[in-house]
Amino acid sequence: MVRGNVVRYDLEMNSEAPQSERSGPATMTDVARAAGVSIKSVSRVINREPHVTPKLRAKIEAAIAALNYVPETAARSLAGARSFTISVLFDNPSPNYTMMVVAGVYRACTENQYHLRIDTINSAVEPDALKQQLDQILRHSRSDGLVLTPPLTDNPAVLDFLNTHGIRYCRIAPIFDRETSLEVWIDDAAAAADVADHFWNLGHRRFGLVGGPFNHGAARTRREGYIGRLHQLDPSIIVSEADGGFDFEQGIAAGRELLAARRYPTAIFAANDDSAAGVMAACRELALDVPGDVSIIGFDDSWVAKSVWPYLTTIHQPISEMAHAATCMLLDRSIGAGDTKTQQLDYRLIARASAGSPR
Amino acid sequence: MVRGNVVRYDLEMNSEAPQSERSGPATMTDVARAAGVSIKSVSRVINREPHVTPKLRAKIEAAIAALNYVPETAARSLAGARSFTISVLFDNPSPNYTMMVVAGVYRACTENQYHLRIDTINSAVEPDALKQQLDQILRHSRSDGLVLTPPLTDNPAVLDFLNTHGIRYCRIAPIFDRETSLEVWIDDAAAAADVADHFWNLGHRRFGLVGGPFNHGAARTRREGYIGRLHQLDPSIIVSEADGGFDFEQGIAAGRELLAARRYPTAIFAANDDSAAGVMAACRELALDVPGDVSIIGFDDSWVAKSVWPYLTTIHQPISEMAHAATCMLLDRSIGAGDTKTQQLDYRLIARASAGSPR
DNA sequence: CGCTGTCAAGACAGCGTTGTCAAATTTGTG
DNA sequence: CACAAATTTGACAACGCTGTCTTGACAGCG
Numbered sequence: 068m069v070r071g072n073v074v075r076y077d078l079e080m081n082s083e084a085p086q087s088e089r090s091g092p093a094t095m096t097d098v099a100r101a102a103g104v105s106i107k108s109v110s111r112v113i114n115r116e117p118h119v120t121p122k123l124r125a126k127i128e129a130a131i132a133a134l135n136y137v138p139e140t141a142a143r144s145l146a147g148a149r150s151f152t153i154s155v156l157f158d159n160p161s162p163n164y165t166m167m168v169v170a171g172v173y174r175a176c177t178e179n180q181y182h183l184r185i186d187t188i189n190s191a192v193e194p195d196a197l198k199q200q201l202d203q204i205l206r207h208s209r210s211d212g213l214v215l216t217p218p219l220t221d222n223p224a225v226l227d228f229l230n231t232h233g234i235r236y237c238r239i240a241p242i243f244d245r246e247t248s249l250e251v252w253i254d255d256a257a258a259a260a261d262v263a264d265h266f267w268n269l270g271h272r273r274f275g276l277v278g279g280p281f282n283h284g285a286a287r288t289r290r291e292g293y294i295g296r297l298h299q300l301d302p303s304i305i306v307s308e309a310d311g312g313f314d315f316e317q318g319i320a321a322g323r324e325l326l327a328a329r330r331y332p333t334a335i336f337a338a339n340d341d342s343a344a345g346v347m348a349a350c351r352e353l354a355l356d357v358p359g360d361v362s363i364i365g366f367d368d369s370w371v372a373k374s375v376w377p378y379l380t381t382i383h384q385p386i387s388e389m390a391h392a393a394t395c396m397l398l399d400r401s402i403g404a405g406d407t408k409t410q411q412l413d414y415r416l417i418a419r420a421s422a423g424s425p426r
Numbered sequence: 427m428v429r430g431n432v433v434r435y436d437l438e439m440n441s442e443a444p445q446s447e448r449s450g451p452a453t454m455t456d457v458a459r460a461a462g463v464s465i466k467s468v469s470r471v472i473n474r475e476p477h478v479t480p481k482l483r484a485k486i487e488a489a490i491a492a493l494n495y496v497p498e499t500a501a502r503s504l505a506g507a508r509s510f511t512i513s514v515l516f517d518n519p520s521p522n523y524t525m526m527v528v529a530g531v532y533r534a535c536t537e538n539q540y541h542l543r544i545d546t547i548n549s550a551v552e553p554d555a556l557k558q559q560l561d562q563i564l565r566h567s568r569s570d571g572l573v574l575t576p577p578l579t580d581n582p583a584v585l586d587f588l589n590t591h592g593i594r595y596c597r598i599a600p601i602f603d604r605e606t607s608l609e610v611w612i613d614d615a616a617a618a619a620d621v622a623d624h625f626w627n628l629g630h631r632r633f634g635l636v637g638g639p640f641n642h643g644a645a646r647t648r649r650e651g652y653i654g655r656l657h658q659l660d661p662s663i664i665v666s667e668a669d670g671g672f673d674f675e676q677g678i679a680a681g682r683e684l685l686a687a688r689r690y691p692t693a694i695f696a697a698n699d700d701s702a703a704g705v706m707a708a709c710r711e712l713a714l715d716v717p718g719d720v721s722i723i724g725f726d727d728s729w730v731a732k733s734v735w736p737y738l739t740t741i742h743q744p745i746s747e748m749a750h751a752a753t754c755m756l757l758d759r760s761i762g763a764g765d766t767k768t769q770q771l772d773y774r775l776i777a778r779a780s781a782g783s784p785r
Numbered sequence: 786c787g788c789t790g791t792c793a794a795g796a797c798a799g800c801g802t803t804g805t806c807a808a809a810t811t812t813g814t815g
Numbered sequence: 816c817a818c819a820a821a822t823t824t825g826a827c828a829a830c831g832c833t834g835t836c837t838t839g840a841c842a843g844c845g
Contacts, residue, residue, distance in 0.1 A: 145504050478823075
């Protein structure tokens with residue numbers, strides 16, 4: 068069978084002992100022949116299966132190295148039940164967040180010889196339409212696992228679809244139905260409470276909040292943590308709130324709204340960095356000094372936090388580590404499809420220049 | 427042969443006529459049986475091969491629809507010579523740029539039933555080390571084509587490696603060795619000249635430039651286009667230059683440097699939006715009003731352009747369309763691996779609030 | 786010493802496609 | 816109308832690997 072005209076990448080390039088006969092990259096059969104064993108044994112070594120004596124393993128590994136052998140993913144996935152691909156599902160307005168997630172998943176994938184696939188869906192539709200989108204995506208790309216990012220993490224239709232089809236997934240920063248799947252999260256409530264404390268200790272007494280998208284679970288938790296702590300500190304506190312949407316433009320609008328009041332808040336917590344940057348822009352527009360007149364704290368410590376002036380005080384969320392951890396859980400074959408396992412990572416308040424004592 | 431415990435996604439979910447016997451998704455054999463033809467004919471229809479009468483084609487297409495059949499990528503790539511995957515190669519400091527490229531490639535991939543793979547490499551190393559990185563990446567993921575983004579686009583080692591291995595690629599915004607491969611670009615020089623005109627018409631006479639990374643070809647072209655046009659306008663003009671690096675922090679540094687002069691430039695062109703945002707921050711720091719004291723123009727019209735205040739006047743580069751076009755060229759099988767084809771897209775100066783007349 | 790139990794290693798049949806080549810069918814021509 | 820040529824269609828063997836089953840080897844035990 069003569070192959071097509073597409074030139075295949077020749078894996079022999081760096082080989083110490085280039086084979087004379089073989090045309091393309093070395094196959095498992097080549098390795099088996101070189102090591103004088105059966106292909107099944109090579110397969111066992113590749114897949115870390117038991118029932119291989121150290122001696123045999125060493126011989127095979129030597130042959131693999133000598134031939135510069137790399138297993139063919141297509142064949143593996145055709146013969147076995149795995150696709151060697153992890154998909155990340157997005158419906159996130161923030162490119163910064165997205166990039167960090169991708170970075171984390173990508174790292175985990177390369178570490179495990181897996182491939183990364185990215186898919187985006189629009190969750191602002193009817194549950195049925197949403198399920199159809201998922202159906203489309205999964206129909207065309209059989210993944211060994213899905214990494215779910217907010218707000219998909221807490222979308223009942225998505226979860227329901229995945230559960231009924233027995234598809235393996237890991238949720239990042241879930242809020243609802245906790246402990247029912249694989250999950251990676253940080254304590255958003257505690258982090259938001261820390262923000263409240265930080266403002267309070269700085270001497271602020273008039274507080275504002277820019278919320279996140281209504282369907283974003285973690286954003287709600289942040290709100291509750293912030294306001295809850297503030298009420299602990301002083302039950303009579305009234306927090307002025309404005310809707311944000313996790314993006315700059317809505318952040319500006321929210322900032323304008325909050326700062327239009329006669330006695331505007333001197334301390335504003337925005338549910339993510341992008342909207343915090345928007346609030347900062349609103350301050351500028353109104354000739355309000357940051358942090359002199361208004362202190363601002365964001366959330367994520369994403370790339371924007373250091374793309375505004377003054378640099379943003381924010382909660383560092385290890386997004387890329389969370390994504391990495393999520394992917395590793397997915398890849399851990401000792402964990403079944405319906406199993407539960409949660410992993411909590413640490414956040415940390417990064418004090419930069421956007422929050423200070425009121426003057 | 428009993429399959430593993432991984433539950434496969436059941437493609438029959440929406441099927442009108444669910445099959446009784448079959449366990450998993452419909453295969454080509456199922457379709458062939460349903461249509462009363464051979465599997466090869468089904469294959470021909472799927473791959474749009476010639477030698478199929480309209481009548482047969484219709485019958486097969488009906489069967490495909492009825493069974494909700496989707497070809498199995500793994501089998502296709504094992505049997506054929508294609509992997510049905512396109513890789514995007516990055517070494518780009520700007521997450522905004524990256525996201526837009528990914529969006530464009532992603533769109534082209536889904537349109538063509540292809541998969542998207544993302545790979546990053548570090549090109550700031552010796553050519554040999556670079557080739558080794560490429561080797562690693564390509565060894566593990568046989569792609570049908572690579573989308574090369576700057577600065578990889580103009581990296582001789584990368585190009586050389588790809589050429590010697592006969593790997594198909596498309597360059598986005600190439601500068602060197604033009605017309606030697608598939609290419610998508612915009613006229614960076616003309617765009618930069620437009621920036622110069624815009625400043626000039628606004629009444630500016632003292633000009634500054636924040637350059638891009640030294641290895642980024644397009645950034646150099648922008649510099650030349652800008653300075654060239656300025657010299658046409660007035661040969662005695664001296665443009666003060668500072669090194670930027672395409673990111674916010676280096677933008678700040680460059681801004682500080684430029685604005686430290688007694689007669690600082692009132693018009694500054696930064697080679698991308700991120701560094702333009704940095705210059706803007708430097709203005710703020712020095713209590714210089716934008717655009718009152720200093721006008722700033724960026725490049726890309728990326729997401730940052732509308733994440734700073736005032737909104738950034740910038741050159742809109744259709745990044746995601748360029749990426750889309752690049753991918754489509756790669757996917758067009760009528761174009762051979764070594765063929766040449768270039769495609770130019772339009773840029774456009776977006777006048778927003780960061781550039782105005784000097785006061 | 787022979788029998789069984791245990792573990793290591795191999796033989797072999799698919800997995801769902803595509804490429805090749807041969808067979809069947811249609812079309813064109815004298 | 817017979818026969819060659821062109822075209823459509825089908826049979827079948829890969830592709831490179833994994834799951835299952837079988838054989839082989841070797842120790843433990845009565």
